[in-house]
Amino acid sequence: xxxxxxxxxxxxxxxxxxxxxxxxxxxxxxxxxxxxxxxxxxxxxxxxxxxxxxxxxxxxxxxxxxxxxxxxxxxxxxxxxxxxxxxxxxxxxxxxxxxxxxxxxxxxxxxxxxxxxxxxxxxxxxxxxxxxxxxxxxxxxxxxxxxxxxxxxxxxxxxxxxxxxxxxxxxxxxxxxxxxxxxxxxxxxxxxxxxxxxxxxxxxxxxxxxxxxxxxxxxxxxxxxxxxxxxxxxxxxxxxxxxxxxxxxxxxxxxxxxxx
Amino acid sequence: xxxxxxxxxxxxxxxxxxxxxxxxxxxxxxxxxxxxxxxxxxxxxxxxxxxxxxxxxxxxxxxxxxxxxxxxxxxxxxxxxxxxxxxxxxxxxxxxxxxxxxxxxxxxxxxxxxxxxxxxxxxxxxxxxxxxxxxxxxxxxxxxxxxxxxxxxx
Numbered sequence: 001x002x003x004x005x006x007x008x009x010x011x012x013x014x015x016x017x018x019x020x021x022x023x024x025x026x027x028x029x030x031x032x033x034x035x036x037x038x039x040x041x042x043x044x045x046x047x048x049x050x051x052x053x054x055x056x057x058x059x060x061x062x063x064x065x066x067x068x069x070x071x072x073x074x075x076x077x078x079x080x081x082x083x084x085x086x087x088x089x090x091x092x093x094x095x096x097x098x099x100x101x102x103x104x105x106x107x108x109x110x111x112x113x114x115x116x117x118x119x120x121x122x123x124x125x126x127x128x129x130x131x132x133x134x135x136x137x138x139x140x141x142x143x144x145x146x147x148x149x150x151x152x153x154x155x156x157x158x159x160x161x162x163x164x165x166x167x168x169x170x171x172x173x174x175x176x177x178x179x180x181x182x183x184x185x186x187x188x189x190x191x192x193x194x195x196x197x198x199x200x201x202x203x204x205x206x207x208x209x210x211x212x213x214x215x216x217x218x219x220x221x222x223x224x225x226x227x228x229x230x231x232x233x234x235x236x237x238x239x240x241x242x243x244x245x246x247x248x249x250x251x252x253x254x255x256x257x258x259x260x
Numbered sequence: 261x262x263x264x265x266x267x268x269x270x271x272x273x274x275x276x277x278x279x280x281x282x283x284x285x286x287x288x289x290x291x292x293x294x295x296x297x298x299x300x301x302x303x304x305x306x307x308x309x310x311x312x313x314x315x316x317x318x319x320x321x322x323x324x325x326x327x328x329x330x331x332x333x334x335x336x337x338x339x340x341x342x343x344x345x346x347x348x349x350x351x352x353x354x355x356x357x358x359x360x361x362x363x364x365x366x367x368x369x370x371x372x373x374x375x376x377x378x379x380x381x382x383x384x385x386x387x388x389x390x391x392x393x394x395x396x397x398x399x400x401x402x403x404x405x406x407x408x409x410x411x412x413x414x
Contacts, residue, residue, distance in 0.1 A: 042263070049266045053273045092288050157277030164280035167288060186287065191317075195289040199281075 023219035030144035030218075043146035051112045051147070052154030056161065058111055059104060063162035066103060067169025070094055075178050084180050088189030091170035096193065096202045097258065100163040102250050105209035108155055109242035113217035116147055117238040120221030121231035144218050151214030152207065159206040201257045205250070212249060213242045298348035299326060300388040304359045304372075309340045310398025311370045312361055318344055318372040325350045328372060344372065354383045358394035370398060 074090040120143065123129050129139040167189075174180040193199070217238045224234035309331060318326040326346035334341050344359075356377025363370050377383070377394075386392065 045267060045270055046263075048270045048273070053269045056273060056276075096284070096288075154273075157273065157280075160277050160280040160284065164283045167284075189288055193289045195285055199284050199289050 019219075019223065022223055023215065026140060026144060026219055026222055027148070027215060029138075029140040030148060033141070036141075040141075040146060043142065044149055047146045047150035048154055051116070051150045052158065055108060055111050055154070055158055058107055059158045059162050060165050062103065062107060063100075063165035064169040064172075066099055067091060067095065067166030067171075068173045070099075070166070071170035071173040071178070075174060075180070084174075084178075085184040085188055087170070087174045087180050088185040088187075089192035091174070092167055092189045092193050093198060095163045095166040095170075096198045098250070098254070100159045100166065101202050101205040101209055102246065104155060104159040104162050104206065105213055105246045106243050108151075108158065108210075109213045109217070109239050109246070112151065113213050113238050113242050114235045116151075116214070116217040117221035117224070117235045118231060120144075120147075120218065121224035121226070121234050124222065124224060125226035125228075125231060127226075144222065147218060148214055151217075152210045155210035155213070156203050156206040159202065163202065205253050205257075208249060208253060209246050212245050216242045216245065299345040300348055300351060301329065302344045302346060302353075302386055303389070303391040304342050304344065304395050305334065305337075305391065306340050306342060306361065306395050306397045308397040308400065309342065310361055310363075310400055312342065312372065312398065313370075316369065316371050318346060318374055320350070320374045320376065325374065342372070346374075351385075353377075353386045353392075354379045355386055355390070355393070356383055357386065357392055358396065359392045360396035361398035363399070 070091045071087060074087055075084055078084045078086055078090065123139075123143065129143070132139045132142065171182075171185060175182045175185050220234040220238045220241070224230050312328065312331065314328055314330055316328045317324045318328065326344055329343040329345040332341050332343070333339070346353075353374065354377050356379075358375045358377065360373045360375070361370055362373040374392075
């Protein structure tokens with residue numbers, strides 16, 4: 001009884017650590033080596049389109065609505081203290097420091113991460129990856145690397161778009177609907193938001209989340225059991241694991257950046 | 261043709277993200293206006309700085325001319341010394357100028373109000389590193405209420 005439990009625990013631990021190792025080897029094989037820009041760049045642009053541009057719509061719409069909701073909720077509390085002039089910093093700081101990077105990462109995991117896992121998993125199931133190796137094309141360099149770099153580049157850009165649209169959404173509700181003064185909305189925001197402390201730290205967070213989400217998505221796809229059930233499980237795992245890891249790292253990064 | 265379309269869309273995406281960054285940097289964080297540009301340093305000693313913080317604005321008649329660079333304690337007298345960074349374009353304050361710690365609104369944040377003084381032949385212009393002699397400390401609301409209650413008791 002107890003030995004069975006212990007054996008299960010041990011097997012899970014070993015599998016987990018082996019998974020870490022395989023994901024590390026995968027990333028190392030994909031990224032380390034002499035870059036070939038002539039072949040790699042068109043692949044990178046293609047992935048930038050699939051991962052970045054096609055995610056733009058969901059990012060813009062959710063950014064707009066989250067900014068609008070923040071303004072609406074913030075206003076009802078701030079107006080009790082006669083401090084509705086501070087609506088600008090409230091919306092801007094919550095978006096720049098927290099919601100922008102985190103919600104972008106969660107949406108990105110759902111929108112692009114799951115698609116990547118399914119795509120690569122299906123490539124594995126239909127033995128396209130083995131076919132590439134037969135033709136002396138390294139699938140790590142040709143499939144994994146451009147997707148990784150496209151994800152790492154596009155997520156901070158998406159987060160910036162998310163922040164900007166969210167602040168405009170807050171303006172839409174706060175100023176145009178609830179009647180906060182437009183001048184005080186922008187001026188208190190400018191007085192309270194710092195370029196390095198808030199904007200750049202948000203971008204750094206976003207880059208870290210991008211590496212996490214894209215790495216997990218690629219690894220789960222590359223490591224999927226090549227059956228329809230295995231691919232479906234890998235896709236689910238990508239979204240769940242990436243989201244939880246992002247939230248965990250968000251706490252650590254927030255404590256490091258804004259805690260002291 | 262499809263590669264061309266994709267490349268155009270990717271280009272648009274990059275431009276959009278760059279526009280978002282510049283909007284955040286210029287319109288939201290207001291960088292480049294206060295951070296850059298030449299500035300010079302003045303010092304002022306206070307008895308009590310209240311809630312003044314580093315990067316609090318320094319205003320002349322409501323116009324921001326600089327920011328508080330640092331706040332330290334004098335090693336000999338243990339009084340707060342405020343280091344002020346003032347834009348070089350406002351470099352003609354005479355030594356008769358005074359500095360007061362003021363509050364914007366009843367509960368607002370505190371800032372330094374710089375009041376330019378008079379000029380005649382014997383008055384010199386404050387240069388980089390000089391101290392403003394005439395200072396007024398922050399009004400601490402609790403002390404004020406305490407005094408008021410004490411006076412009422414008499």
